[in-house]
Amino acid sequence: MDTPTHPGIAATPPSDRQAPLFGGPFEGSERAAELIARIGDFLHGELAALVRDKGLDHENGPDRQTLRHVWQRSHALGFYGMTLPVQMGGLGLSLLDHVLVKESIYASGSPLAPHVFGELSGPPRVGALARVATPMQMRQFIQPVAQAEKAICFALTEAEAGSDAGAVQTRARLDGDHYVLNGRKRFISGSPFADMAVLMASTSEDPDRREVTAFFVELDQPGVEVQTGYKTMAGQSTTGDIVLSDCRVPAANMIGERGKGLALALGRITVNRLLHCPAMVGLATVALRDARDHARSRRQFGRPIAAFQAIQHMLADMATQLAAARALMICTARQIDAGGDPRAEAAMAKLFCSEAAFRVADSAVQIHGGEGIVQGRRVEFLFRMLRMYRVLTGTSEIQKNIIARELIGEAAQ
Numbered sequence: 001m002d003t004p005t006h007p008g009i010a011a012t013p014p015s016d017r018q019a020p021l022f023g024g025p026f027e028g029s030e031r032a033a034e035l036i037a038r039i040g041d042f043l044h045g046e047l048a049a050l051v052r053d054k055g056l057d058h059e060n061g062p063d064r065q066t067l068r069h070v071w072q073r074s075h076a077l078g079f080y081g082m083t084l085p086v087q088m089g090g091l092g093l094s095l096l097d098h099v100l101v102k103e104s105i106y107a108s109g110s111p112l113a114p115h116v117f118g119e120l121s122g123p124p125r126v127g128a129l130a131r132v133a134t135p136m137q138m139r140q141f142i143q144p145v146a147q148a149e150k151a152i153c154f155a156l157t158e159a160e161a162g163s164d165a166g167a168v169q170t171r172a173r174l175d176g177d178h179y180v181l182n183g184r185k186r187f188i189s190g191s192p193f194a195d196m197a198v199l200m201a202s203t204s205e206d207p208d209r210r211e212v213t214a215f216f217v218e219l220d221q222p223g224v225e226v227q228t229g230y231k232t233m234a235g236q237s238t239t240g241d242i243v244l245s246d247c248r249v250p251a252a253n254m255i256g257e258r259g260k261g262l263a264l265a266l267g268r269i270t271v272n273r274l275l276h277c278p279a280m281v282g283l284a285t286v287a288l289r290d291a292r293d294h295a296r297s298r299r300q301f302g303r304p305i306a307a308f309q310a311i312q313h314m315l316a317d318m319a320t321q322l323a324a325a326r327a328l329m330i331c332t333a334r335q336i337d338a339g340g341d342p343r344a345e346a347a348m349a350k351l352f353c354s355e356a357a358f359r360v361a362d363s364a365v366q367i368h369g370g371e372g373i374v375q376g377r378r379v380e381f382l383f384r385m386l387r388m389y390r391v392l393t394g395t396s397e398i399q400k401n402i403i404a405r406e407l408i409g410e411a412a413q
């Protein structure tokens with residue numbers, strides 16, 4: 001009889017905690033290898049102890065105070081701001097190194113993995129804004145995030161503006177030296193624990209003309225309410241709505257030029273699309289590792305189920321899909337590092353990694369049999385989590401639209 005494991009990281013032995021599952025030369029730099037080892041020690045040492053002490057798991061995440069502690073410790077160790085531009089304390093890693101470090105963090109299986117870099121509300125949200133931010137905005141909004149003192153979320157989506165991101169209805173009306181904001185943002189990651197938002201609103205006076213502008217908005221100011229209370233299918237409550245009712249924001253909080261908000265948000269879309277892949281590949285690695293270990297230890301008909309060819313083939317398919325997803329991710333990172341803008345390949349990587357990772361999770365559940373569909377098993381959580389990536393940050397259908405457009409050209413419009 002199997003003992004269900006707690007969906008934390010305690011079940012991962014130190015000798016078997018990294019991606020990929022097979023050995024082979026490391027694809028990144030020595031510096032990245034050294035970082036992966038140090039971050040691994042942090043995740044499997046100090047953070048694993050925190051997970052145990054606080055009783056955290058993927059669905060019962062840290063409270064705000066614990067999160068701040070994690071960000072500040074990660075900052076003190078030199079990890080938190082590593083993705084920032086060098087002049088802001090970043091490490092100047094290649095994109096390939098960035099991808100490999102991130103993959104290893106997610107492959108640790110730690111419930112605290114997204115917080116080592118401040119994925120939902122830290123430096124990755126502001127790094128690209130530094131080139132357009134004013135000195136006041138750097139001081140008041142960007143530096144505090146880089147220093148792990150404040151958290152920030154990114155608010156674009158609305159009820160009527162999802163895949164069609166430019167259709168935002170939230171209005172920003174100029175009134176003297178302030179903009180007055182009204183509207184409602186939906187599904188904003190990190191908003192329940194963020195101090196402020198990079199928020200997209202329409203500054204157009206003509207309802208038929210799209211003009212999206214970005215603003216820094218403090219979330220504790222009058223006229224702003226963060227509404228939580230819903231969970232995603234992964235059981236997490238890290239997403240909320242931001243409701244704006246006559247919220248007055250100084251015009252000085254406008255980011256970059258009026259009407260250029262969407263360009264700002266989508267400016268690094270090729271890189272950002274690719275940067276979702278290591279999370280999926282890392283989590284799918286955890287699912288495959290758990291399935292392999294379960295197949296080795298679970299006995300039926302007097303043998304480990306790993307002795308059955310049906311199970312072996314499932315594991316072989318999972319490993320092959322994961323290797324293909326990983327190869328596409330690495331190849332695209334190399335193209336970007338070489339100065340390219342491989343839009344189709346980045347969309348293919350997001351599409352393929354999300355679809356392959358979900359298939360891997362589905363097979364991992366199957367290999368676990370009844371145990372795999374009991375809540376609390378890590379593969380059961382991973383199945384739900386990896387299902388979400390096929391929708392998040394550009395659905396699979398939208399990725400296909402992009403690939404087709406790049407392939408066919410104007411005739412695809």
Ligand SMILES: Cc1cc2nc3c(=O)[nH]c(=O)nc-3n(C[C@H](O)[C@H](O)[C@H](O)COP(=O)(O)OP(=O)(O)OC[C@H]3O[C@@H](n4cnc5c(N)ncnc54)[C@H](O)[C@@H]3O)c2cc1C
Pocket residue numbers: 153154155156157159161162163164186187188189190232239391392393394395396397398401
């Ligand atoms: C947990 C979570 C976290 C999120 N975090 C953030 C965040 O931090 N900030 C933020 O701004 N947003 C965030 N989002 C929003 C997310 O990016 C959107 O949900 C996603 O882009 C899809 O938009 P939608 O939900 O409106 O789906 P819709 O656009 O309504 O899509 C519904 C279906 O129609 C399909 N479809 C739509 N248009 C086309 C088309 N042209 N061609 C073919 N098929 C099409 C889609 O593929 C999908 O299958 C988050 C969402 C979730 C669930």
